[in-house]
Amino acid sequence: xxxxxxxxxxxxxxxxxxxxxxxxxxxxxxxxxxxxxxxxxxxxxxxxxxxxxxxxxxxxxxxxxxxxxxxxxxxxxxxxxxxxxxxxxxxxxxxxxxxxxxxxxxxxxxxxxxxxxxxxxxxxxxxxxxxxxxxxxxxxxxxxxxxxxxxxxxxxxxxxxxxxxxxxxxxxxxxxxxxxxxxxxxxxxxxxxxxxxxxxxxxxxxxxxxxxxxxxxxxxxxxxxxxxxxxxxxxxxxxxxxxxxxxxxxxxxxxxxxxxxxxxxxxxxxxxxxxx
Numbered sequence: 205x206x207x208x209x210x211x212x213x214x215x216x217x218x219x220x221x222x223x224x225x226x227x228x229x230x231x232x233x234x235x236x237x238x239x240x241x242x243x244x245x246x247x248x249x250x251x252x253x254x255x256x257x258x259x260x261x262x263x264x265x266x267x268x269x270x271x272x273x274x275x276x277x278x279x280x281x282x283x284x285x286x287x288x289x290x291x292x293x294x295x296x297x298x299x300x301x302x303x304x305x306x307x308x309x310x311x312x313x314x315x316x317x318x319x320x321x322x323x324x325x326x327x328x329x330x331x332x333x334x335x336x337x338x339x340x341x342x343x344x345x346x347x348x349x350x351x352x353x354x355x356x357x358x359x360x361x362x363x364x365x366x367x368x369x370x371x372x373x374x375x376x377x378x379x380x381x382x383x384x385x386x387x388x389x390x391x392x393x394x395x396x397x398x399x400x401x402x403x404x405x406x407x408x409x410x411x412x413x414x415x416x417x418x419x420x421x422x423x424x425x426x427x428x429x430x431x432x433x434x435x436x437x438x439x440x441x442x443x444x445x446x447x448x449x450x451x452x453x454x455x456x457x458x459x460x461x462x463x464x465x466x467x468x469x470x471x472x473x474x475x476x477x478x479x480x
Contacts, residue, residue: 213237214266222364271306284316321370351410356384359461401467
């Protein structure tokens with residue numbers, strides 16, 4: 205292991221936090237790339253990019269809020285080029301499974317000249333507990349556009365385990381991995397498993413996408429966030445990802461983590477309790 209640093213962009217987020225923990229446990233020097241980090245990093249402020257790349261050998265690239273948003277492709281192109289000029293040897297990019305709009309950003313990173321690995325992930329388990337849907341689950345009623353569409357929900361812990369392999373092992377250079385959980389679930393079924401694990405009645409109601417978008421706007425959410433959610437629920441969570449892959453099992457030599465296990469362990473933390 206060299207004395208250089210591994211940079212984890214989005215290192216306070218769902219996957220980045222877990223990746224940083226795993227790397228440190230292996231004795232790897234880690235720098236967290238985030239606005240709140242000691243050396244601040246902001247995708248929207250290019251002056252913050254060069255400082256976090258100093259003495260860095262490898263980078264986990266997680267773009268916020270999503271590779272599909274306007275400006276993401278250009279940001280990935282410019283960051284990747286700067287990384288190569290700074291002597292970076294490897295870039296591991298978190299992408300979205302089934303996100304056609306993200307593939308242009310993938311191509312920019314692949315063309316940078318660095319060794320690369322692409323990780324295309326399905327919808328995270330942790331969207332129910334660490335962000336987006338946490339408050340809805342706590343409220344006892346989840347309203348979302350999907351009805352009967354199934355999704356192979358995947359654990360951020362499994363994504364982190366794969367990302368660490370890709371960062372540290374040359375065998376994964378030039379590979380594209382698509383990560384899924386072991387089962388297909390509708391959103392209603394996922395919510396039902398959370399309800400069973402938490403011992404609380406939690407309902408699910410499918411609503412028209414237009415109504416869902418109108419409600420987000422009425423709540424004053426930023427336009428770019430609303431448009432991202434519209435894109436995800438109209439173009440990604442439309443059934444195109446209703447299939448499983450064996451990449452996690454092949455890479456980690458075990459089955460992917462199951463949603464029921466996640467629901468049981470997360471419920472035990474109290475994160476979904478009404479008083480949380």
